[in-house]
Amino acid sequence: MKRYVIISADCHAGPESPVYREFLDPAYRADFDEELKERERLIAERRAQTSSTNFVGDDEFKEEWFGEDEEGNSLHEIGLRGGWDAVTRDKELDADAVCGEVVFPGPDAVTGTMGAPFGAGFNPVATKSPGHLLAGARAFNRWAAEMCSQSSERRRGLIVAPLLDDLEGVMDEIRRAHGEGLTGGIIIPPRWTGHESYTSHRYDPVWALCEELSLPVHCHSGPAPQEDYGEAPGWITVYGYETIFFTGRPLWFMLLTGVFERFPRLRMAVTEAGSYWVPDMLWRMDMMVSREHGMRKLVGTRDVLRMLPSEYFDRNCAIGSSNTRRRELARRYEIGVGNIMWGNDFPHPEGTWPYTRAFLKDRFWDIPIDETAKILGENQAEFYGFDMGALQPIADRIGPTPAELGQTDESVLAKWEPLQAAGRPWLSECEAVAVAGE
Secondary structure (H helix, E strand, O other), rough: OOOOOOOOEEEEEOOOOOHHHHHHHHHHHHHHHHHHHHHHHHHHHHHHHHHHOOOOOOOOHHHHHHOOOOOOOHHHHHHHHHHHHHHHHHHHHHHOOOOEEEEEEEOOOOOOOOOOOHHHOOOOOOEEEEEEEEHHHHHHHHHHHHHHHHHHHHHEEEEEEEOOOOOOHHHHHHHHHHHHOOOEEEOOOOOOOOOOOOOOOHHHHHHHHHHHHOOEEEEEOOOOOOOOOOOOOOOHHHHHHHHHHHHHHHHHHHHHHHHHHOOOOOOOEEEEEOOHHHHHHHHHHHHHHHHOOHHHHHOOOOOOOOOOHHHHHHHHHHEEEEOOHHHHHHHHHHHHHHHEEOOOOOOOOOOOOOOOOHHHHHHHHOOOOHHHHHHHHHHHHHHOOOOOOHHHHHHHHHHHHHHHHOOOOOOHHHHHHHHHHHHHHHHHHHHHHHHEEE
């Protein structure tokens, strides 16, 4: 059997924080030195409060993540090495059956001891001035372009673009970083506290530039109003629940206010926020735009949208559905098989690395082969411009076959036929409402 070409739509990379100093504009290096000293102080303080690590989690997780294997290595140590060393990274991806990857910042999601300067990253929040934040973004983008040039056929690096303050400066940085080889897209802040939201035409020059350069726009999980949570037991669980909402929020701002009507070739992805919420979002949006009775007073899209939101979603959007769950795969016809992009979230512990082969067998054993191929790699290749021909030899060496995922009994596929036939069942209701209203 032909082996699957697997592309992770969600991986992370970055060096130890001091390394960024050589990639920073010289005018900002002294300020970064001070920031590093403050980080070290805060890290020492947190470690003193939580004994072995500064991670807020249970003992079982700590033992697994920080414990040593028979060779004296921990998953955490291996993951961080792969965060900046391309040779180690390729070995880990090979072992995980991953041929290609989309590269976000932020390799260390456990101890919080790594990060680009001045708050730059997949959820950029300025620790100093907006100028400092843009300088930190430039430093990450320079480092990432260098790392992604190694095994370049396997990587699509993303550009950190903190566009809330200095649009012209960010657009210059997007052009510069794209020219250096970061062609995977841009990362925008999912929250815009104190600034205009993404309903504003102020950002149209950025969308036009991304359309011109074929750079998808991304929001990645992580944002939430942490100032609301306090220090009560369970606060981090509240954060973990709410970050999905705040990560996806820019998507519906842009879908419902005509951004994809004005920029029909602009692409957008929401990454590492699951995909379980998409069917209900699309259902409610389509109902609103179709002027379903209970929503007529809430609709103002008649002169803004020419299609249903689900049609814009299919044309312009995708979901980086890291660690895709069975429940999400069961709703894939409502989400759209062509809209789901699996990811292993290397090297974060909430992803499937380094157990991806086992996870894939557990999740995909009864999913049709053609649909599995789309979700695991073909959708990503189309969205990000990977060369499948260049990745196939890697897949021939490391990729799993359908048999290895347990996809050997075609009789089990019949159970999906009613769901596939239904597709998005609300659309026939929308059409009936539209006809009745004419």
